[in-house]
Amino acid sequence: MNLEQVRALAAIVDTGSFELAARSLHLTPSAVSQRVRALESSVGQVVVRRTHPCTATPAGAVLVRLARQVELLEEESRDLLGITRAEPLALRVAVNADSLDTWLIGLLDAASTWPDVRLRFEVADEDHTLALLRAGQVGAAITTESEPVPGCRTFPLGVMRYLPVASADLAARFTGPDGVVDWAGIPGLRYDDRDDLQEHFLAARGSEAETPASQIPSAAGLRAALRAGLGWVLVPERTVEDELAAGLLVTLSDDVVDVTLHWHVWKVPSHRLDRLNEAIARAARDGLGPLPGGARGM
Amino acid sequence: MNLEQVRALAAIVDTGSFELAARSLHLTPSAVSQRVRALESSVGQVVVRRTHPCTATPAGAVLVRLARQVELLEEESRDLLGITRAEPLALRVAVNADSLDTWLIGLLDAASTWPDVRLRFEVADEDHTLALLRAGQVGAAITTESEPVPGCRTFPLGVMRYLPVASADLAARFTGPDGVVDWAGIPGLRYDDRDDLQEHFLAARGSEAETPASQIPSAAGLRAALRAGLGWVLVPERTVEDELAAGLLVTLSDDVVDVTLHWHVWKVPSHRLDRLNEAIARAARDGLGPLPGGARGM
DNA sequence: CGCTGTTACGATATGCGTAATCATT
């Protein structure tokens, strides 16, 4: 198996097209096409879907992961040999939007001092982060599932607590004299159409959850809408602590939603990954709630 | 960094010479020499000592490990793609002689059913197994130290118990009427010149251990010499259970030497390594004593 | 019809083998 050809495949999946891949490899599109052709004939399977953007087939995903892991090993060796490359290595990490908006910010401070890596966060739904990891597209992922992934190490990060909040006046408008919220009537907000957390919350409260919630796929936008009284939303506790204390926002219920987050990462020996693991664990310790079933470190 | 060149280096270290490496790569010695030359000029360091046999320099060791780990990843990908190569992959493991003679035999039964790997045991002194692992020469090692190796995973295996034994008549000859053994007088046996276990045992008993022990670097030979009454020796308990029960051999003291063994293995995602880890853990569970400080699984 | 991937074909250059040379024992 020719690893240069595998690299070409990875570049295509990275850039999304043969043309951009050729540019990044300092080659012509023709050469890239020929490399992929040779690779496909050697493995006997189609490795890339010629779509826009180009995507890896299941067979291609295996090879993409191979390319990335070899790249990591190679950089590790280069470090040990004292050969420093000009460009830092890209570490792709799949995360959910809420994490990136909240506790992962603590990681960025640490990461800013790493000269040899460039973090590439792929924001995805919690379910989809695992798919990206399986596909070899990312080297690590934050998930809600602790189900292990082949070739990966897993450790629990902590609990992210969501509170049902709304602006004080909106809450007052939809709260009865008995202090019970009219869940079916109060307008909802949500980040994107994959946000099933809120639907579960509503379903558990008898509301059939067909409430057409406003959709604002921006953390800042969502908070602004929240403050403006456009609707209620389940948000990470940390993001609204100040507003709650100031009385601008109120919780609609004492119930909370606790989501346990897990870290999955390639089992490849790399000090870059080790350092990332440590920093992630630290950021989680600082920014997430403790684990439910007794403390277990990494 | 050209991985074909790195492969050539690994082949040289494997075979011990440029010529044999060329044969194994289906090339001429000239081509191998040129590859190494190109590699050395690209990393700016000498990677192999032109001795007999050829050995890797520190820089070369880094690259050899890279080659082996990439090979493992590549095979893993090939498995996932359903491409089975003709020749199984060589997994190199550094072990101490005693383990290979005793509890590791249980592993061989399991390993015989693996069509895709060929185990290559490198027998070495316990201290040297770690060196082989660090050098990238082997992918896993059994050691007496739990000190972690960068890029490796470690778990404890269990305790190997050594008994001081001798033939019944030799024991009788060097045991006083008070039942105390004349450690300074009784002749000793040992496997090889690295066997410091016995010297420690003697030193702890006041004997200054300059006893010129007979040296028999063969497990079968050592046991034959033991039965023949040539000397006493510290041997793994399991190897002499039957003879002790039959009264052919006797223990010279109730004191035992317990050595805790540890497993170190590359942190590379490979189902071959995972399977090996499991089998090792199982063999250790069956063939070694339980861990001293409370049971902790892998 | 423009965009992007593929193919045909000529050009080049990487890298091999042959054979002579050098070093080491």
Add this chain to the structure above:
DNA sequence: AATGATTACGCATATCGTAACAGCG
């Protein structure tokens, strides 16, 4: 001297680029 690594050199072939072609939106 013999063994094994290196080097000089010519050559083959893999691989690239150019340019024409094809599929698709």
